[in-house]
Amino acid sequence: MRGNHESKEEMVERLTRQFRELLEKKLPEEPGTLEEIERVTEEIGTEIKREIEGECLGWHGSGYLGSQIRCSCGAVSKFKNYYPKRLVSLCGETTVTRSYYHCSSCGEGYVPLDAKLGLDSGCTSVGVRTKVGRLGAMIPFGDVSLELRLLCGIALSSNTAWRIAESMGERVKKTRGVMSSPGFGELRGVPKG
Numbered sequence: 001m002r003g004n005h006e007s008k009e010e011m012v013e014r015l016t017r018q019f020r021e022l023l024e025k026k027l028p029e030e031p032g033t034l035e036e037i038e039r040v041t042e043e044i045g046t047e048i049k050r051e052i053e054g055e056c057l058g059w060h061g062s063g064y065l066g067s068q069i070r071c072s073c074g075a076v077s078k079f080k081n082y083y084p085k086r087l088v089s090l091c092g093e094t095t096v097t098r099s100y101y102h103c104s105s106c107g108e109g110y111v112p113l114d115a116k117l118g119l120d121s122g123c124t125s126v127g128v129r130t131k132v133g134r135l136g137a138m139i140p141f142g143d144v145s146l147e148l149r150l151l152c153g154i155a156l157s158s159n160t161a162w163r164i165a166e167s168m169g170e171r172v173k174k175t176r177g178v179m180s181s182p183g184f185g186e187l188r189g190v191p192k193g
């Protein structure tokens with residue numbers, strides 16, 4: 001992970017050396033068949049994507065903002081503890097450690113890192129949810145998890161894939177309902193019909 005005093009340029013230099021070592025280790029002496037080229041390219045690319053994602057996530061740290069912060073209700077939220085969160089992105093699965101704050105006045109919890117990263121209450125990135133939604137629209141829900149793993153190398157349980165697909169379907173229904181409501185076309189400049 002990127003050290004506290006490491007500049008962007010130093011990180012790029014370090015990663016470049018690391019990736020050079022990876023390429024020297026993984027690249028074959030001879031190109032081989034297309035299948036072999038695909039396999040080694042996929043392995044190297046996956047490792048590089050995961051490393052870069054980990055470095056970028058590490059820039060944010062845990063989201064710790066001090067022993068207390070102002071809550072949206074106006075009261076004070078106090079730091080309680082660090083908690084891990086599993087994330088599944090297009091680069092694979094990782095775990096981040098997040099600072100958790102709690103407001104005793106309103107009872108709400110707040111995780112600054114989640115807000116900074118644009119995370120929802122689930123464990124998946126927008127890119128993963130988009131792929132699940134597309135697959136869920138084309139194949140039975142029970143097959144989405146398997147196909148996602150085979151096509152993208154992303155491991156999600158069938159239940160998680162089903163919840164994501166259902167949630168996206170509800171959002172599409174709501175959006176279509178708004179788009180078909182009277183006056184929508186005039187407001188958006190979209191011709192009726």
